[in-house]
Amino acid sequence: xxxxxxxxxxxxxxxxxxxxxxxxxxxxxxxxxxxxxxxxxxxxxxxxxxxxxxxxxxxxxxxxxxxxxxxxxxxxxxxxxxxxxxxxxxxxxxxxxxxxxxxxxxxxxxxxxxxxxxxxxxxxxxxxxxxxxxxxxxxxxxxxxxxxxxxxxxxxxxxxxxxxxxxxxxxxxxxxxxxxxxxxxxxxxxxxxxxxxxxxxxxxxxxxxxxxxxxxxxxxxxxxxxxxxxxxxxxxxxxxxxxxxxxxxxxxxxxxxxxxxxxxxxxxxxxxxxxxxxxxxxxxxxxxxxxxxxxxxxxxxxxxxxxxxxxxxxxxxxxxxxxxxxxxxxxxxxxxxxxxxxxxxxxxxxxxxxxxxxxxxxxxxxxxxxxxxxxxxxxxxxxxxxxxxxxxxxxxxxxxxxxxxxxxxxxxxxxxxxxxxxxxxxxxxxxxxxxxxxxxxxxxxxxxxxxxxxxxxxxxxxxxxxxxxxxxxxxxxxxxxxxx
Amino acid sequence: xxxxxxxxxxxxxxxxxxxxxxxxxxxxxxxxxxxxxxxxxxxxxxxxxxxxxxxxxxxxxxxxxxxxxxxxxxxxxxxxxxxxxxxxxxxxxxxxxxxxxxxxxxxxxxxxxxxxxxxxxxxxxxxxxxxxxxxxxxxxxxxxxxxxxxxxxxxxxxxxxxxxxxxxxxxxxxxxxxxxxxxxxxxxxxxxxxxxxxxxxxxxxxxxxxxxxxxxxxxxxxxxxxxxxxxxxxxxxxxxxxxxxxxxxxxxxxxxxxxxxxxxxxxxxxxxxxxxxxxxxxxxxxxxxxxxxxxxxxxxxxxxxxxxxxxxxxxxxxxxxxxxxxxxxxxxxx
Ligand code: SF4
Ligand code: SF4
Numbered sequence: 001x002x003x004x005x006x007x008x009x010x011x012x013x014x015x016x017x018x019x020x021x022x023x024x025x026x027x028x029x030x031x032x033x034x035x036x037x038x039x040x041x042x043x044x045x046x047x048x049x050x051x052x053x054x055x056x057x058x059x060x061x062x063x064x065x066x067x068x069x070x071x072x073x074x075x076x077x078x079x080x081x082x083x084x085x086x087x088x089x090x091x092x093x094x095x096x097x098x099x100x101x102x103x104x105x106x107x108x109x110x111x112x113x114x115x116x117x118x119x120x121x122x123x124x125x126x127x128x129x130x131x132x133x134x135x136x137x138x139x140x141x142x143x144x145x146x147x148x149x150x151x152x153x154x155x156x157x158x159x160x161x162x163x164x165x166x167x168x169x170x171x172x173x174x175x176x177x178x179x180x181x182x183x184x185x186x187x188x189x190x191x192x193x194x195x196x197x198x199x200x201x202x203x204x205x206x207x208x209x210x211x212x213x214x215x216x217x218x219x220x221x222x223x224x225x226x227x228x229x230x231x232x233x234x235x236x237x238x239x240x241x242x243x244x245x246x247x248x249x250x251x252x253x254x255x256x257x258x259x260x261x262x263x264x265x266x267x268x269x270x271x272x273x274x275x276x277x278x279x280x281x282x283x284x285x286x287x288x289x290x291x292x293x294x295x296x297x298x299x300x301x302x303x304x305x306x307x308x309x310x311x312x313x314x315x316x317x318x319x320x321x322x323x324x325x326x327x328x329x330x331x332x333x334x335x336x337x338x339x340x341x342x343x344x345x346x347x348x349x350x351x352x353x354x355x356x357x358x359x360x361x362x363x364x365x366x367x368x369x370x371x372x373x374x375x376x377x378x379x380x381x382x383x384x385x386x387x388x389x390x391x392x393x394x395x396x397x398x399x400x401x402x403x404x405x406x407x408x409x410x411x412x413x414x415x416x417x418x419x420x421x422x423x424x425x426x427x428x429x430x431x432x433x434x435x436x437x438x439x440x441x442x443x444x445x446x447x448x449x450x451x452x453x454x455x456x457x458x459x460x461x462x463x464x465x466x467x468x469x470x471x472x473x474x475x476x477x478x479x480x481x482x483x484x
Numbered sequence: 485x486x487x488x489x490x491x492x493x494x495x496x497x498x499x500x501x502x503x504x505x506x507x508x509x510x511x512x513x514x515x516x517x518x519x520x521x522x523x524x525x526x527x528x529x530x531x532x533x534x535x536x537x538x539x540x541x542x543x544x545x546x547x548x549x550x551x552x553x554x555x556x557x558x559x560x561x562x563x564x565x566x567x568x569x570x571x572x573x574x575x576x577x578x579x580x581x582x583x584x585x586x587x588x589x590x591x592x593x594x595x596x597x598x599x600x601x602x603x604x605x606x607x608x609x610x611x612x613x614x615x616x617x618x619x620x621x622x623x624x625x626x627x628x629x630x631x632x633x634x635x636x637x638x639x640x641x642x643x644x645x646x647x648x649x650x651x652x653x654x655x656x657x658x659x660x661x662x663x664x665x666x667x668x669x670x671x672x673x674x675x676x677x678x679x680x681x682x683x684x685x686x687x688x689x690x691x692x693x694x695x696x697x698x699x700x701x702x703x704x705x706x707x708x709x710x711x712x713x714x715x716x717x718x719x720x721x722x723x724x725x726x727x728x729x730x731x732x733x734x735x736x737x738x739x740x741x742x743x744x745x746x747x748x749x750x751x752x753x754x755x756x757x758x759x760x761x762x763x764x765x766x767x768x769x770x771x772x773x774x775x776x777x778x779x780x781x782x783x784x785x786x787x788x789x790x791x792x793x794x795x796x797x798x799x800x801x802x803x804x805x806x807x808x809x810x811x812x813x814x815x816x817x818x
Contacts, residue, residue, distance in 0.1 A: 006536050007577025010529045013500050017576035036563070036573040036582075038497050043612030048760040054747060055755075058608040061501020061651060105507075113533045135533040136515045136525065145507060145514045152508050156734030160742015162508070163501040163651055167707075167742040174707035174743030176805035311615065313571045387806055391708040464536030480499050 001028065006464050007035075009472065011110040011135075013062045014479025016437075018468065019319075022458045027468065030446070030453035032437045037293070037321040040484040041309040044427040049075060049396050049419050052427065056415070057164045059429070060481045062105075064163040065098040065155075066408035067481070070415040070429075074404030076170035078419060079396045085261040086390040087172020089380040090158060092258050093185070094168065095406065096377045097154045099257075100192070102409035103336070103370040104151075106476045107200075107229075108133065108144035111363065114469050115236055119459075125236050132229060140199060140229050147195040154188050157181055172391035179386040186381050193374040202228020205371040213350035230367055237363070243355035246452040246471030249331045250274055250357055252338035253435065255414065257407035258376055266376055267339040267407065271327065275353065277342060282403070284328040285414070287430065291439040293318035300442060301326065304416040305401065307428035321483040324438040324447060325430050333357065333448045334411025334435045335475065337365040345372075358452075359474040366476070398422040408432050410478050431481035449475060488524040489554040489665045492546065492589065493599075495529050496573050496582045497609040497618050498560025501651040502600040503530050508734060509654035521658070522665035526553070540578055547588040555664060556593035558586060558621055561602040561609035562631040565617035572616045583631055586621070590632055594640040595664050596621065597647060599657055604646035604679075605752040606630075612756075622646070622678065625753040642671060646678045650749035655731055656683050677752065679725065687776065688721035688738070688746045691729035698722075700794040701787045702802035707762075711802025713745045715771060718757075718764050722775035724748035 007017035017033040040059050044052055056071040057064035069091060076083070083091070112133035120126050132140040152162055158175060159165030167174045177185070193205060201208050202224065211217045221234045237243065256269030271278050288301035295310040301324075302308060312318070326332075337357060340348040348365045355361060396419065404415045411432030418426040438447030446454075449472065458465040495503070511517045518525065525531060527539055534542070545551040562583050563572040570581025578585070590596045598621045601607035605625050610618040620630045622644040628634035630644075637643055645664075647656050660680050663669035675684045689698070697703070697712040704711035713719035721729070724746050728738040739746045747761050748754045759765040765772050774783050797809040 005577055007575075008529065008536070008539050009576060010527075010532060010535050010539065013530070015495075015573070015576050033576070035576050036497065037616060038563075038572075038609050038618075039612075039615035042615045043608075046612065050762050051760055054761045055608060055611065058499050058501070058650065061499040061504045064499070064501060109531065116533065136518075136531055142513055142515055146512045149508050149510065149514075153735030156732065156737030160737040160739050160744065161728075161733035162737075163499075163504055165742055166739065166744040166747075169707050171707070175741075176708055176743075178806060311566065311572075313566050313569070389708075390805060391706070393706050464538070469535065 004458070004463060004465070006468065011113065012473060012477045012479060013060070014482070016472070016477060016479050018453070018472065020453070020458070020468065025458055025460070027453045027456045027458060030450045031319055032439065032447060032449050034320045034322045034437065034479050034483045036479070037311060037483055039309070039311070041427055041429060044424050047424050049078070049422065049424055052424065053166055053169065057166070059484045060478060061163045062102060062478055063098060063408040063410065063481060065094045065159070065165065065168065066406055066413050068165065068168040069095055069406040070404040070413050072168045072170045072404065073406065074402040074415040074417045075396065076394070076402070077404060078400035078402030078417060079170055079394045081171050081392060081394045083172035084389045084392055086384055086388050088259060088261045089383050090173040090175070090177065090390060091168060092380045093377055094155060094158050094165070096258070096373050096380070097151065097158070098162070099409040100370055100373040101148050101151055102476070103366045104144055104148055106366065107363070108141045110476065111473050112141070112233070114466060114473065117466055119466050123239060125232065125239065128226065128232060129236065132232065143199055147192065150188070151192050154185055157185060169391060169394065171394040172389070174391060176390040177384055177386060182381055182384055182386060186378065189374050189377050189381065196371060196374065200229050200367070201371060202231060205374065208371050209368070212346040214347070214354055217347060233363065237360045242358065242470065243360040244358050245467060246359045246456065246474055248333040248357040248452055249448050251330060251332045252341055252357065253280065253327060253332040253334045253412050254338040254342045255405035255407055255412040257339055267343050270342045271332070272338060272341040281328070285325065285430065287323040287325050288441040289323050290442040291317055291319055292323050293321055294323060304414065304428040304430055305403070305418070307416065307426070309428070320439045322434055322437060322439060324441040325435050326441060331438070331445060331448055331451070332435055334432050335362065335365070336369045336409070337362050338411060339407060340365040340368055359470050362474040396422070408481070410476050411435065429484050431478065431484065433475070433477045433479060433482040436475045437477055437479070437482055488522050490524050490526045490552070491555045491557060491661065492526045492553055493528040493557040493559065494582070494586065496558065496560040496586070497563040497616060498600060498602040498607070500530070500559070502559045502657070503528070505651040506654045506657050509658055517658070521662045523661055536577055543585060543589070546592055547585070549592055553589065553593045555595045555597055555661065556589050557597045557599050558603045559599045561606050561618035561620065562586060563616045563618055564631070565615070568617070586631060590621070590636070590638070593638055595642060595645065596632070596638045597645045597660065598622070599647050600652050601648045601650040601749055601754065604648040607650055608755045610755065620646070623752060642669070642674070643678050645669070645674065645680065648677070648679050648750040649726065650754070653683070653728070653731065653733060656680065675725070679750070683727045683731070684725040684750065686725065686727040686730065688724040688726050688728045688740070689775070690727070692721055692740050693729070694740055697798060697802050699790060700798045701791045702794050702798045705803055708743050708805040709803050710805065710807070713740065714764065716764055717745045718747070718760070718762050719745040720748035720773060721746040723773060724750060726750045
């Protein structure tokens with residue numbers, strides 16, 4: 001048995017270290033370490049409630065809209081307000097823009113450069129992977145970066161600026177969209193759709209979304225080898241066996257995405273468990289601090305509505321700043337894979353039925369979701385009625401509680417708040433990567449990534465094993481959100 | 485052509501948003517923009533292939549003076565806690581506090597650049613009771629000092645260059661780095677808070693689409709109203725040093741164009757204004773944060789005069805989310 005400490009782990013958002021015990025060329029056990037703490041939950045206490053709309057997006061520069069939405073929804077719940085339909089659609093558009101940009105950046109800038117490592121120089125696809133995806137040089141990576149920049153211009157109109165817009169309010173959006181602006185936004189969405197069709201998919205998005213099972217996907221891949229970056233990735237995934245690498249717990253959580261004015265969702269909430277979808281019981285969420293550098297509550301693991309965050313850098317047994325969230329005491333995974341399984345997306349469902357929830361399923365779900373987003377955003381733009389209200393006034397009671405849920409690109413994000421005398425008395429955040437990158441809990445059960453890493457191959461002499469990097473990045477971690 | 489400037493980019497107690505903002509730079513080819521500007525990214529946490537020990541080896545070489553470094557960029561606040569130990573941020577894979585790495589690397593670098601208000605002043609990370617003892621590279625809010633001390637000068641002669649903003653505008657970062665690359669950034673190009681003057685000698689108020697409402701003190705009352713946000717909604721655009729309304733964000737936006745107040749995110753201490761961000765503190769009905777350069781008596785006299793002269797169009801549109809009274813059409817020929 002030998003020990004490897006891997007870090008700094010880059011092309012993830014924020015700081016990450018992974019400690020591995022390696023035996024017989026495989027990871028025997030892993031500890032996932034978030035080595036930075038900022039203390040947002042502490043900083044918010046005592047502030048006027050609406051200040052959270054300024055502070056909370058600054059938890060994360062990659063999914064700041066998601067943080068804003070969760071905060072605004074928690075405040076809306078506390079105030080008992082419902083945004084008007086235009087406010088709902090505008091919020092969806094902003095979230096959709098950010099989530100799509102995250103999926104795009106993840107694939108082109110964070111995930112694919114690992115396939116240009118010298119370790120793969122002998123593979124038949126290597127030269128092409130390097131041409132397309134080399135860090136800061138690959139032709140496709142550069143095109144994607146340019147498409148991303150144009151795409152974020154949507155948020156200039158919708159939210160003033162990105163990251164850290166403050167336009168997302170409990171009562172809707174502070175930026176009303178005019179009729180001509182709606183058309184301009186539509187033109188931008190179509191431009192992005194064209195990028196995805198030409199470069200990523202190499203076919204109309206609907207063609208990809210019509211593939212109902214893995215067999216159809218395989219026929220589609222074989223029909224035009226190498227056309228579009230998705231097909232090249234499928235070639236690489238097949239060659240390296242990425243489908244069975246890094247399996248998750250097989251239990252996935254979603255809070256529901258693209259909320260509609262009638263309360264429905266384009267991506268429904270729920271829990272997916274070994275092929276079955278069961279309802280989500282929010283009351284069974286707890287956070288356990290046993291292995292975090294955070295003081296334990298005498299009662300043990302707590303629901304976030306009564307959660308505690310008190311740093312204790314010297315705590316025995318602590319190895320990370322992340323708490324261990326659990327659902328009814330069990331480890332869950334969250335992200336695009338959860339959303340697409342809960343939505344019953346046929347291709348993703350079939351793929352998971354055959355191979356389980358591994359690296360390839362996570363990436364495939366993200367790309368399928370990316371292909372679905374332009375259509376959903378075109379619908380949201382069609383539903384906006386210029387000159388109808390985008391915002392309703394909000395009055396917060398002095399004493400209240402609220403919970404705000406949303407789907408960030410990386411999965412289920414929840415905020416739980418309590419107001420006393422008009423000020424924030426408690427604000428607890430459970431981020432997607434808190435779920436996926438959780439440490440062990442009081443029972444010693446490892447978190448989702450910690451378990452997924454077990455069995456990953458480590459070649460002789462590897463100090464930063466490339467398979468480990470694929471598994472870690474397949475979750476698209478956001479460590480700044482995790483440890484807030 | 486000079487040899488390219490080697491840039492090492494580190495992130496500490498921030499959100500990564502300044503890097504994400506940088507990638508929104510207005511260009512069809514970001515890597516080409518850097519290369520053409522004479523900038524070479526030695527390592528950036530989001531953009532480089534190198535991970536793990538490849539990176540720690542590079543940092544060691546620089547810190548030990550075996551490899552020269554042109555620019556050290558730090559994004560995010562420096563976390564000195566708990567109790568000065570720096571353990572709130574250990575650089576992954578090294579077990580060593582980031583503040584120790586930054587001190588050693590800054591001592592070797594030709595230029596040291598703080599990207600964002602966290603790295604410049606401490607920023608939002610230093611908010612509330614500042615649980616992590618966060619500070620900036622050379623400031624702690626408006627107090628000179630910070631991690632490196634008020635007397636620090638990089639080998640190239642400049643103090644820390646503070647590209648403040650939360651996040652920073654990609655244009656501010658790129659133009660600063662380009663000026664360093666072509667040797668044209670001198671001490672006189674920095675303002676009294678060491679911010680590049682090309683953007684800090686401006687006010688957010690300049691070019692705000694709400695200027696006509698401001699002139700007539702026709703004020704927004706709620707988020708999404710079109711009026712000026714200075715009187716009721718906390719806007720500090722008349723005091724905030726930045727060109728946000730003339731150099732727009734993400735193609736066409738700015739805070740005020742997005743319908744919310746400028747919170748003066750380029751200024752030290754902005755995270756703790758002493759009042760709720762979304763409302764304007766007043767004394768006897770007069771906002772206490774008056775426009776920079778404006779005597780109070782003048783402001784009071786002008787605003788009461790302006791209010792009495794406000795056209796109906798401006799008054800009504802100020803409290804609507806779209807134009808309800810269009811401008812009158814007048815004959816242009818006599
Ligand atoms: S909203 Fe702010 S920046 Fe715009 S005119 Fe009013 S005070 Fe100036
Ligand atoms: S308008 Fe004000 S708060 Fe907004 S980015 Fe500019 S300086 Fe910062």
